[in-house]
Amino acid sequence: MQMNAPTFQAEVNRVTGETSVALKLNLHGEGRAELDFPVPFLRHMLHLFAVHGRFDLAVTADGDVDVDDHHLVEDLGLCLGQALYQALGDKRGIRRYGERHTPMDETLARAVIDLSGRPAFVLQAQFPSEHIGTFPSELVAEFFKSVAYDGRFALHLAVLYGENTHHMAEALFKAAAAALREAVSVDGSAVPSSKGVLA
Numbered sequence: 001m002q003m004n005a006p007t008f009q010a011e012v013n014r015v016t017g018e019t020s021v022a023l024k025l026n027l028h029g030e031g032r033a034e035l036d037f038p039v040p041f042l043r044h045m046l047h048l049f050a051v052h053g054r055f056d057l058a059v060t061a062d063g064d065v066d067v068d069d070h071h072l073v074e075d076l077g078l079c080l081g082q083a084l085y086q087a088l089g090d091k092r093g094i095r096r097y098g099e100r101h102t103p104m105d106e107t108l109a110r111a112v113i114d115l116s117g118r119p120a121f122v123l124q125a126q127f128p129s130e131h132i133g134t135f136p137s138e139l140v141a142e143f144f145k146s147v148a149y150d151g152r153f154a155l156h157l158a159v160l161y162g163e164n165t166h167h168m169a170e171a172l173f174k175a176a177a178a179a180l181r182e183a184v185s186v187d188g189s190a191v192p193s194s195k196g197v198l199a
Contacts, residue, residue, distance in 0.1 A: 077146025
């Protein structure tokens with residue numbers, strides 16, 4: 001399939017029996033976030049993600065959060081991943097790799113990204129608490145896994161140490177944003193692969 005050069009912008013709409021999501025992404029934005037969906041902790045994290053990645057991100061979404069947050073969190077990650085994949089096109093001219101260590105008080109997190117066209121996700125973290133407020137800690141992994149798989153890239157995350165679950169999650173989101181910002185930065189005009197293609 002022939003793919004176009006990166007536009008760094010995309011729009012994704014998804015409606016299922018469980019969720020509805022409308023998402024706009026500009027990877028070379030100014031860090032603006034317009035977020036309207038009923039998962040407060042993830043709204044907070046995606047605001048930080050936009051600011052620290054300098055992405056413009058607009059999301060309007062709803063879902064069966066009366067059951068739990070899982071379906072909406074997963075589909076938000078899926079739509080963000082799809083938008084990322086569309087925005088990058090054939091990935092011509094991008095840096096491709098990104099890496100960042102980010103502290104949050106007593107916590108240190110690491111994110112490493114390869115916009116390879118091949119989905120992979122690894123998270124090394126032991127969250128001390130099962131919930132952050134009302135948000136299940138396990139959904140941090142579900143969100144990032146959806147982003148990586150539908151974005152078709154390798155995402156390796158780790159909390160190297162920490163004590164506070166909120167700080168751990170926040171450090172991961174900030175680190176992932178900064179690593180992605182580096183990976184999507186323009187660094188030439190060629191597809192960054194010896195094969196000449198990043199599918």
